[in-house]
Amino acid sequence: MSLSELQDEADAGAPTHVQGAASFSKFITVLQIIADAPGTLDIAQLTKRAPFPRGTVYRLVAALMAEGLVTQSGDGGTFRLGPRLLQLAAKTWEDSDLRTIARDFLESLRDATDEAVHLAVPSHNRMVYIDKLVGSNRVQMKTSIGGQVELHSTSVGKAWLSGLPDQRLLEVIKSLDLRRHTAKTFTTPEALFDELKRTREQGFAFDDEENEPDIRCLGSPIFSRSGEPVGAVSISMPVYRHDARRHELCARLVRQTAKQISAELSRMV
Known part of the structure; x- marks a missing residue:
């Protein structure tokens, strides 16, 4: 089957979105941006890269920091993945x-x-x-x-x-x-x-x-x-x-x- 034929078949049976997935996806998107450039992006640079309004990015980052999933350095205010996320990941790999x-x-x-x-x-x-x-x-x-x-x-x-x-x-x-x-x-x-x-x-x-x-x-x-x-x-x-x-x-x-x-x-x- 060709790629175009698969495309037509997939479009006909496309699933509906799971409720709440969009909000969760926003957190994951911000986490991924930080993970891809650890220690190099401050809040101004992060808001430019994230496809969300500035206020939304601020709220997402604040929530992630509160949960220990993201940390901010004192030097330049750049972000990187937090210890809680790294601990969870390490536990996953170990187990x-x-x-x-x-x-x-x-x-x-x-x-x-x-x-x-x-x-x-x-x-x-x-x-x-x-x-x-x-x-x-x-x-x-x-x-x-x-x-x-x-x-x-x-x-x-x-x-x-x-x-x-x-x-x-x-x-x-x-x-x-x-x-x-x-x-x-x-x-x-x-x-x-x-x-x-x-x-x-x-x-x-x-x-x-x-x-x-x-x-x-x-x-x-x-x-x-x-x-x-x-x-x-x-x-x-x-x-x-x-x-x-x-x-x-x-x-x-x-x-x-x-x-x-x-x-x-x-x-x-």
Whole structure:
């Protein structure tokens, strides 16, 4: 089915909005803006970036600060995520069944490739790294647990997207800001949709310097017992360590690892 055909079908069966979702979305939007530029935005800059009236932004920020979800520095009055939010996030990652189940498989993947491996889960149209293991090489990706990356330009993001059913995939693609990060980034819904069809067919996603120059990644989706994509595992390396032989090896191993994690996840949860 083509992207335009999916669009027509999705529009015909579009769901109604959940009551209260708009208000909640405003808080999440402000949190995301702060998370994307921690310690760099004061209230004037924040009001320019947030798509809400100035008074609304002031009230949202005040409420977030009162709950400890956002803090303001004394130097310049810039904002960053607060300790309560970070504590909640850390608790989530520590207690994650997926992270616990995947750890041994991630270690095996790291040992077999001697490259950085990541485990990521979807969050608000992004992927969040919940685990990372590195190889012995001195040159590594500058990523960290808790870091967020976009769906359309990364192997973990494209892998997760490829596991979605067509209708849900279309909804997500429509909601994405397909920002260009490099000359190779997919920036149109049609091109991204075609790329995800290829990803499905081959069982892994390939980030060919689409998110940052000189870095290539291969990722594969992890599925729950019900067949829902719940995350992705990836291998990342600099371009100079990637060739046809390594590509074939890493593609096979990342597919295998994702299948093993999915199988174990289905048995335990």
